[in-house]
Amino acid sequence: MTVTNPIKEDAIQDQILQAAKRLFQVHGLYKITMDDVAKAIGKGRSSLYYYYKSKDEIFDAVMEVEIRELVAAIAAAVNQVQTVEQKIKAFCIAKLNVLRERRGFYNMLDVGMDADAMSNFNKTKVVHHGLIMQQEGAVLRQILDYGIERGELKAVDERDKKELVFVLLSGVHGIKREMIIDNNFDGVESVVNTFTRVIMNGIKK
Amino acid sequence: MTVTNPIKEDAIQDQILQAAKRLFQVHGLYKITMDDVAKAIGKGRSSLYYYYKSKDEIFDAVMEVEIRELVAAIAAAVNQVQTVEQKIKAFCIAKLNVLRERRGFYNMLDVGMDADAMSNFNKTKVVHHGLIMQQEGAVLRQILDYGIERGELKAVDERDKKELVFVLLSGVHGIKREMIIDNNFDGVESVVNTFTRVIMNGIKK
Amino acid sequence: MTVTNPIKEDAIQDQILQAAKRLFQVHGLYKITMDDVAKAIGKGRSSLYYYYKSKDEIFDAVMEVEIRELVAAIAAAVNQVQTVEQKIKAFCIAKLNVLRERRGFYNMLDVGMDADAMSNFNKTKVVHHGLIMQQEGAVLRQILDYGIERGELKAVDERDKKELVFVLLSGVHGIKREMIIDNNFDGVESVVNTFTRVIMNGIKK
Amino acid sequence: MTVTNPIKEDAIQDQILQAAKRLFQVHGLYKITMDDVAKAIGKGRSSLYYYYKSKDEIFDAVMEVEIRELVAAIAAAVNQVQTVEQKIKAFCIAKLNVLRERRGFYNMLDVGMDADAMSNFNKTKVVHHGLIMQQEGAVLRQILDYGIERGELKAVDERDKKELVFVLLSGVHGIKREMIIDNNFDGVESVVNTFTRVIMNGIKK
DNA sequence: AATGAATGAGGCTTCATTCAT
């Protein structure tokens, strides 16, 4: 049986992925070199190129995983509570909690994606960001619809709904950002409460 | 009037500043090399070092100008209207308008300041970010106080006020961010309206 | 014998070492650039960094070799003769002979180490100089002890012995220096004879 | 009287000289930039070029002064005492004392002049070193002749005399060097005593 | 499947020197 084992191959590819993920999360993309990643999996630098064509490609792969995990975590949190206010709060807290440990990483991808990032990263990255926005937006929108249906919220037209989602999402991203910069997530609960309260006042029946 | 003209005196230093500012705004700090800046003013690379000790120093100088301009623009806009709602709206729109043309730049400093940036930038940069937050925060807080005094807003305790400012600021930053990433500022007015409305509902008497 | 050959393994590292050694010897550290070294082994400049982290590291490595070689040569020469006078003479001549071909190099390390060098070199370099002094001093001291034991020399107290070693060592270094500057080692034997004779007269029984 | 004042011109030239001298003494040639020198005299960098064609030329000028001062100091010290042993001791101590405060400077010129220095400096420098050796040698030789004449020393033939001078000179230089490297001149007197005693034993009647 | 070796391209900084004014 000298057939190459595709599972094993994937295993290493995954090792690289996990190592890169961890490193990117802690230090950010720029600080991490291909050598850092290679050392983390105990292999030579050039070996990485057997599994991924470029640093960018590794980054893309890491992103996909992160996004999946983030969205899953948020959805799970939202589904565990009932009222709209609880759901929105859960949404915010879940997102902030996941991001708390992503610093360097999400920072740049999720909201961060600043001009630097944008000019360095290929289009794929922008697509990824859009994906997050879209998926998270979908969750939020479901919450709104659910609230309207349940009679908790005022009925609003499509355009308002869209903007509301945008504003909500932007708000959480902004809060996250400040907390990351301050490197202080201590007030999360409290700030989220204020945020949710203000928002709810603005939209509830 | 034999007063020496300070502008003329540092004409070149200013040229560098302006060139760097423009370049940083469009492309971000990392993408721009000293050579780019030098070429932009039609001089040799080493000439820059006659006016600034390092790339970092240029960057610092650019920042100072940007911050001054940003805060001034916001304050001016806010002072031109009377009601709280108008002021908050003015605040948001002024900020977003200034930032619209800053992309690469503010992105990285004001809100952007992501983990990468933070580890690469020196302490000065973080200080600058703090400065913006503080100054903008002060403006917002004045608006709130003004509104409470005028009876437009509910009176809230100190802690709530602080958090409210934080949430407001974070929100605008988040919105800005999304717009920059989308590279689409078309809906500014509308989004700001939604944002302000929701917020106002949450805090007005 | 399947033992891996350590020499072969680091063949290139050694090539760099040897090239740098030769270049440093002839031209001195400052004159030699990384590019010079790279060209000397027929490779690109950045390739050097694969084997050594910095110019300093190369220099350190060269030093280690030089010191080993120098001390070994001296010890060998000293051990080949019997009387104290012969040994001291052997010491001087061996040292001068080794240094004759080191010019730029030893010059700067061994004795040379001037204030310039000292402020530019890192601590390691000073340590290296100290090492040479210490090892050579040990050899000289053994000669003295040997001479006292054999009754050739006057017994002297510890402090005198120490100073004597210092004076002897300094003397040889001084002579070396002059010869290097004159670029004339022709009179070595004769000068060493004079030196040794004067010294011996001062210390023999 | 619009005649240019040669004295004033010389005055500035001298200011430069003195400033450079002090700086070189303390920090060594390499560490000092033209800007350092210019700042020290409170003028612009390029002004130096009005008085000296190049850094090298300044250095040359500084050297000349230093040599004059050194030789004068030594001669004075030697002339103040009577016996040969005292004179040699005076010679050594005077030289070491002058050099003690010259570190960076003499180091490189007087004895130091290592291969680096030699390849960086122009031929003039080597000439200067030779000049020191020659002048100091002359002083030493006079001491020897004086001693022989007075009957203190054995009569030796011309060649021995020459070598003796060389050895003496080299010895002092070597001692100086070690002391500079150690940055410790505390034992000067004692070491010079040992040196002189050993030497005297070797040459006195 | 893995990697050792090599490097090109690029980046920041320093400094002696020139030159027009």
Place this chain on the structure above:
DNA sequence: GATGAATGAAGCCTCATTCAT
């Protein structure tokens, strides 16, 4: 006399990527 301004040449170092084995 003096200098502000400008720079070319040089130097050190980093890193993603390639490629033969």
